[in-house]
Amino acid sequence: MKILVTGGAGFIGSAVIRHIINKTQDSVVNLDKLTYAGNLESLLDVSSNERYAFEQVDICNADALKRVFAEHQPDAVMHLAAESHVDRSIDGPAEFIQTNIVGTYTLLEAARAYWNALDSECKQAFRFHHISTDEVYGDLPHPNDTDFVGAGHACDSGLPLFTEQTSYAPSSPYSASKASSDHLARAWLRTYGFPVLITNCSNNYGPYHFPEKLIPLVILNALEGKPLPIYGKGDQIRDWLYVEDHARALYKVVTEGKIGETYNIGGHNEKQNIEVVETICEILDELRPMNNGAAAKTYKSLITYVTDRPGHDRRYAIDASKVAKELNWQPIETFESGIRKTVQWYLDNQQWCQNVQDGSYQRERLGVTS
Template sequence: MSNHKLLITGGAGFIGSNFVHHWYHQYPYHRIIVLDALTYAGNRRNLASLEGKENFRFVQGNICDRPLIDNLLREENIDIVAHFAAESHVDRSILGPDAFIQTNVIGTFTLLESFRHYWNEQNQPENYRFLHVSTDEVYGSLNPEDPAFTETTPYAPNSPYSASKAGSDHLARAYYHTYNVPTIITNCSNNYGPYHFPEKLIPLMCINILLGKPLPVYGDGQNVRDWLYVGDHCSALQTVIQKGNPGETYNIGGNNEVKNLDLVTLLCDLMDELAPNLPVKPSKQLITFVKDRPGHDRRYAIDATKIKTELGWTPQETVEGGLRKTIEWYLNHQDWWQPLLSQDYQDYYRKVYGN
């Protein structure tokens, strides 16, 4: 394949940084430009091993900054934009929706407009791509007996977060149909793995077990999610960039539907096995049910038939295998997550869980 030049937005965040490492490992001779605003969930240390590499450049900046985007596209001769930058936590969107509209809607619009003009200047090359990375939450909630989400499932977002991502998806689709901009949309299920900010369910549980703190489970714990190991997600995105068709949407799932309470219980069992000297053991004693959050979707499930049949991609990790890798990473990288438990994080935690 040709030597691509990638602009990866949000590349210091969880999924973005995993994708940067994945692509660099596959193609160290490609040029990678990471653009990240380094908000609370962006962490430059996620990319520490790449700093100083000849084909890697980090730029701190905001995707709403049109002149910056214009300059980066032209200066670096970008041919692939992989757009991960987003406000992504439902609880935070409930507390303060403004940032979600600004980043997810206005930011995506700014990127698309800049890329559209740049692509036209280049005489609309066929090999350029704008990958818009989104979520299954845009589809709303499923009942237990409902079939899984497909690419044609109507949108029905239930939180400010998912509504803002739905808006950005619609913009990416519209830019293909109106302007022929080569956009591709992916909608993934819940990711987990290394570099995951501690507010999210799996790292939150791992860290609270290590600290002997309660494990807050919303409502009755029967909410169902399809869990996708972030390494599988990155390989799917690589496949979509290389083989996917502009204007298409591809759902990416892990084929691992698990109830939240069952997931937390499995995490407890694995932590008891893998972590030495836990303050409370068995750690499932720490499970504490808390008031359910507003608009909490009951079930998500992805039907990933399209990406399998059309592009030949399937996930490789089981939930237990992926959780083992994830737990071992958090056990071996306490120097990564301990500084993230700041006073701001503690204040946010008390707002959400009340303790």
């Protein structure tokens, strides 16, 4: 089939496209505005494939979306295009409202108009997969809490997990905008019968991750001898999901998932931020020791604690039993194997990193015109 992937030049979107081109016989139309986080260099390995096409389009542009649907005639949409950095949303929420809410509405309407015009067989087969985040649920009780109140399946610590029934309680402008887009998708399902599926994932990491996010920031700062900033005490807990595992799950949902269902996708890897940073430092000590002569400094010496983010959620953790049971998906990578692969990838792909850091990936646009 032919899948329209919005935000396909982003971190998760590019992983999805690489998976589809490399592991399936399906075709992809990559629709991306190419904001700062959109990087076509992440798709160099597949961009010459005859089953790949690229459209530089803003999801807020209704006329351009109408043209793309008419020209490419997709069988499914995987909607990943979003502003996604919490710190940026705190500093400037307007872009998040525009892209994540208005953009999702505009895309839903363009897709619905296209869907309504399909013949009955194609209409029955069409699906719209809205990809979201666990941050819409707010945060969970932390092991350091003396008591807690919450619902969900207990993990080994006895603390609850996010399930598909967890109530929404977003904390940041980013998560509030994603919660809004989730609600729009469900409303289009309920009101118009539009064939929507929704997934909510935990924190992704892996190759081609934009360096403003924790793991790539720590790796690249460490290699340059810069401070490794840790918010607060570094005891915030996240459930870490290797991006290629996530891409496999997303493809399973869009091809095998049940219309109207929500699937939570997690990595079963709860780690405190400080644990993540220290693990990266230990791997770098092994693979690329600091050039410090007899001083024998380690990368952990670069760790610096900074003022915590406003409204910082303390713990996220996903119960992914539904997607495991119904779609037979499990993550392949443990955190230990995935983080080692990730560090090694950044060590092996310094040119990609440099192009992102100096902005050349944006200036060149690989010959693409706006």
